[in-house]
Each structure stands twice: as C-alpha cells, then as structure tokens.
Amino acid sequence: MNRQLDIEMATELRFFGKMTASISHEIKNVMAIINESAGLLEDYSLMAEKGMPIDPVRLKVVSERVAKQIQRADGITKNLNNLAHSVDEFKKSVGLRETLELALGLAQRLADMRSVTLELQPPSDFPNVITSPFHLQNLIWHVLDFAMDASGEGKTVGLTLETGPESVEIRFTGLEGLTNLWETAFPTKKEAVLMEMLGATIHRDMNAREIHLVLPRDVQQQLTDSQSITENSD
Amino acid sequence: MEKVLLVDDEKEFLEIMAERMSARDMNVTTTTSPKDALKKAQEENYDAIILDLMMPEMDGLETLKELKKNNPDLQVILLTGHATIQKGVEAMKLGATDLLEKPADLKVLTEKIKKAHTKKMVLVQKKTEEKIRHILAEKGW
DSSP, X not given: OHHHHHHHHHHHHHHHHHHHHHHHHHHHHHHHHHHHHHHHHHHHHHHHHTTOOOOHHHHHHHHHHHHHHHHHHHHHHHHHHHHHHTTSOSSEEEEHHHXXXXXXXXXXXXXXXXXXXXXXXXXXXXXXXXXXXXXXXXXXXXXXXHHHHTTGGGOEEEEEEEEOXXXXXXXXXXXXXXXXXXXXXXXXXXXXXXHHHHTXXXXXXXXXXXXXXXXXXXXXHHHHHHHHHHHHHO | OOEEEXXXXXXXXXXXXXXXXXTTTOEEEEESOHHHHHHHHHXXXXXXXXXXXXXXXXXXXXXXXXXXXXXXXXXXXXEESSOOHHHHHHHHHTTOSEEEESSOOHHHHHHHHHHHHHHHHHHHHHHHHXXXXXXXXXXXX
C-alpha cells in the first residue's frame, strides 16, 4: 500500500514539476523577446537623439511584436492557472473540451522540442465527465508522452473523442510507430496507478494505429460498481 | 567587426537580436535549426556562436558537443531560459566559453562576445606560432 502511495505521489509531483518547468521556460522566452524589444526601442531613441530619422513602420513592428508576446504570455499563464486549480477538488464535473485544450496547451512546447505536431480533431460532442481533473490531466499527459514517441515518421498525434452511454474514449490517433513500442513500454506502473484512481482503461487499435483512453462518465459510480462486482464474486 | 552565429528556436528573438547586434557593428547570421548551425559553422569562420540550450531537433548540449568536435577552438556562448547548475557544469565541461540566462543584458553579451573574439585570436596566433615552429624544426633552418 505504501509503495502504491509512493508511486502516486512521485507521479503527481513529477507531472507538476515537468509542466511548471516547461511553462517557466516558455515565460522566460517571452520575457527575453519583450526585453530585447524594449532594448530596440531604446536603440531607436538614441538614434533619434543623434538626429537619425526613425521609420514609423519599425516602431509599429516592435509594438505589434510586444502585443503578440503579451497574448502568448496570457495563454501560458492561463494554462498554468488552470493546472493549479485542477487540484482544488478531488472529484468534479469537467468539460472534455477544456480538458483536452489544456492538455494540448501544456504539452505544446514539449511536443515542439520533439518536432511533433499535436492536433485536436474536434468531435461532434464534447461531453462532461465526473472525475478527478488533476489526475485526468496527469494520465492524458502520460499517454500523450508515449503517443509522441509512437508517432513514427508522421510526427503527428491527433486527439479526438468517442462518446458512449457509460464511458468516453479519448483517442490518440496517427501513431505510425505504435507496433514496435507498445508491447514492453506502455502502460507502466505509473499509468496503472492513475488508471485505477480514475477507473480508466487503455486499449490499442493496431489497425487504426490508435490508443484509446476509456474514462467512465462518473468515476465514483464506476468504482462503486466494480467494488460491488468484486464483493459479490468473493 | 565580430562575426557571430545566433542559434535559437525563437524566430522573433533572433530577428531583434540580429538587428540590435548589427547596430553594434557585429556581422550576425541567424538560424533556428541546430543542424543548420553545424553546417554553417563548418562553412564559415565565426568569432562566437550564441546557442540556446533547449531546442527542437537537437539538444543545445548535443549541438555544443558536435560543434567542439568539429572545431575545438570554437567559442560557444550558451544562452538559456533556465539553466540548472548541473546543465551549466556539463556545458563548461564540454568546452562552452560562457553561459548566460535569458533575458540577458545585451551589454553583458556583447562584452562576452568581444572576449570570445580575443580568446579566439590568441588561439589562432598560438596555432600559427606552433605551425611555424614545426616547419622550422622539420626543415632544419
């Protein structure tokens, strides 16, 4: 049991650490561009003081660049804020649109580092599920991390949803390299712990080159049902 | 005039840095690709290479290793978003001239580039002297 708790805590902390490190790196990049833009304006003003004419177009370019970086920083901090608030409640109704958008937002830079493109393929319906928002983000990241490794030559991972009456499937598509990697590498104990907490399962579709993360519509209901099945079979 | 190669995956950062450094009489070439940087470093003779530590395609340390393998005298200054002490030590062990954290002060970076240029000149001079000494010894003049 203690071992299980250790894995749980380490998995949670590692996920938080990985995401915040990536976010802080991105914020630093934004700050560097704003910092140099300020420096460039200073250069222009020094040139103007010396009587050199400054083309207003150049000023406009700098101003647009700063505005663009502020927008970028706003998106990054929104993601960080949403991630931070995902631990507020252990169980709540979460929209899968927001969940997947946040997952992709958090993973974007890490995907860029691996030259992998992430694509949200919008389904007809984005339902809500009752689950642990933080652990769901954590598990989606783990699957996404593996899916990026399994993206093969195509270097693209698609995300879409399939909704059933009792469950929802998050499908990770376009995994051209799935064959060689699947058997030994995934899922590991870390994912197994998260799957158990969320009442989730992971399947593969080798023909379609996809991984399916199956989530119950209501995690509490699912866990109660499986508990009563176990008790009855005892 | 110092000849500098700037390598960073942030295109806008490269554009502004290139404009600012050119205004300070530096001859600046930029690339967002570490692989392209390796190619450029073999084709051209740079006084300093400014390299981002975290990039797609190739990790900054890996790029540094390759650059130094191809030309051990190359002066490489690492510029990074967040440098852990471990990464910094590793970079220095691999032969980096210096390491700066973003956002960096251009004045400081310019000084480091000038120092790198001087260091390179000293190394070139030493090598030339060694070559002459070798020729003299060989020919027995």
